[in-house]
Amino acid sequence: MRPKNACMLLLTAFIWGTAFVAQSVGMDYLEPFTFNGVRCLIGAIALLPCIWFFNRGKEKENKVNDKNAKRDLIKGGIACGILLFAASSLQQIGLVYTAAGKAGFITAFYIVLVPVFGIFLHKNIGWKVWTAVAIALAGLYFLCITETFTIGVGDIYVFLCALIFSVHILVVDHYAPKVDGVKLSCIQFLVAGIVSIPFMLILESPKMGNMMTSWFPLIYAGVFSCGIAYTLQILGQKNVNPAIASLILSLESCFSVLSGWVILGERLSARETIGCIMMFAAIILAQIPDKKSSADTN
Template sequence: MKTKNALILFLTAFIWGTAFVAQSVGMDYMGPFGFNGIRSVIGGIALLPCIFLLDKLGLSSKGTGSRKDLITGGIACGVLLFAASSLQQIGIQYTSAGKAGFITAFYIVLVPVFGIFLKKKIGWKVWVAVVMALAGLYFLCITESFSIGKGDVYIFFCALLFTLHILTIDYFAPKVDGVKMSCIQFFMAGILSVPPMLIFENNSFSGIMASWIPLLYAGVLSCGVAYTLQIIGQKNMNSAVASLILSLESCISVLAGWAILGEQLSSRELFGCVLMFGAIILAQIPDKAQEKEQKSFCENLQS
């Protein structure tokens, strides 16, 4: 494992984890659609110089697809990103940043399960991870009186949509430049946020100015910088190790919520976090068949 790459990926996870705090603070002054819309547009703008930089450094992926594939993939991902991030932003109004981070991370476990519909094989580790994750969600979201918070429900459906979002990226990524597709998806998500923002919200200029720090953090750092760091960090890096480092995002969201917002989790919720994190790690450990497949794929690339 390359130390430099590992540090870059950890910085990515740190930015994504602390972005939950920025999203939570931003909700004090703006509605969810307004915050997400402006954040997404900022993210798209932030990626423009990143695309130029990656092209200059030779780190961009040309892909095998056409321009049509790039636009189609960007629009499809943008629609799903808009829906998922909207539910997340609405849900974070009613739950803590730490819990939101862990429930959102449930998509890491769901992705291989949903892969069944794409005729992908999954091993026993994933099924064990699913059971652990469901148990973790139970302790994290459902109280001793068997009630569940409204915000947790929104975040759970957000995780389901992020699962579809990841699978869509998985389909288009080999065909197109991932960073350019991401740039398109951010602008698409921003455009889709405008109608509900105008209909359901009354965002003032003063509210936007009061949220400028969370907006810039969530837009520039979380969308633009972190995504670019992920591309650079994962280059020539073992994918399983990279995924494990990036999954620290969920733990960082809890620590950031505690350190910055003073959020507290009960022992029951902390136990749920432990189970969830264990499931996330287990779901990302490749079995022997996957290792052989990855080895064969790498050998074919080199030949």
């Protein structure tokens, strides 16, 4: 994996982890579909200036390739947007019924699901990646689970969220090398935001006053967590084994705990410290190049 890709995915995990505080505060005033819908639309709007900036002077190039790219861009954007809407909605609903730490652990099950799904898509998953996945999963348990582990309704919602996030990572892996990453990200947020609107209007009671009260969490979750982080995910995943990408993205759980320690003054227990160390060790193990070849990116 190129260092540039690893840095992009690492920064994605960092933003997602630190955005957890903003999401929690925003949910004090807004219901799940309203919060997700508004933040996704903000993310789409935030990317429009970036699309204009990066595409100046590129209007008329190879028209045949342009047609194929447009088709892939629309298909990929719609698929990613629907998956993102479903996963984030299930996660927000699950958080109503289960503890945040437990939800974080179950959500991160995509680090196991992605390589399992990857087998059926003929992705090359070596022994080092499987070992790293096992270590990371154990680390996540130490990091997130502080009480007896039992299965409830909320846990089922969050597990379904992890299942859909796994598919999202694989869909991004398929389309990212073919299309403009910033445009793909913008379309996925637009689709996720639009799909949220009917659920928001039918099942919830969105109020402009509550949106104004939670403007900062919405802006942070929309511009940084959506606009910047998900775009970095798409750009960082180009030509990268999705199993390794999912391992790096799972550091979101570590960064959420560390940000609570640094920003909010929360204490980091010995158990959480062990969990963080194990997860970072898993990422380092997955990054060690094979002796045979360093070209195994897909």
